Amino acid sequence: MPTTAAPHFLTPEDLAEMFNVPKETVYQWRRKRTGPPGFRVGRHLRYDLTAVLAWVAKQTQREEG
Template sequence: MTSPTIDSGVGPIEPLWCTREVSTFLNVSEATLSRWRRERIGPPFLRVGGISRYSPATVRAWVAEQEQARG
């Protein structure tokens, strides 16, 4: 999954991912992500207009942390 980058004047950035994109990337259901948000155990997210969005870099960092924790 590659997202186009946008140059906002401070360098290229990736667009935020929606729940569907994160669930695909992590190979989990959207319901699982919803539960993780409620339990505060999944990847960090932010709310944009009441909708959950994820920074691709933050999701990748969270996956790396999970791998190291199981290490």
């Protein structure tokens, strides 16, 4: 039976560390809807790593264009 990798979800702290920004910046991105898409699991905010990487690619394209 083939195994598939489980999706990886990031916390706001993980995202802040990934981009070397304060955690408050991650929350501002969410409030302003300018950052990667997040979702709630109960009261916990999570980010899908695949969606974060797609958001980064989109930002990179905007900078180059």
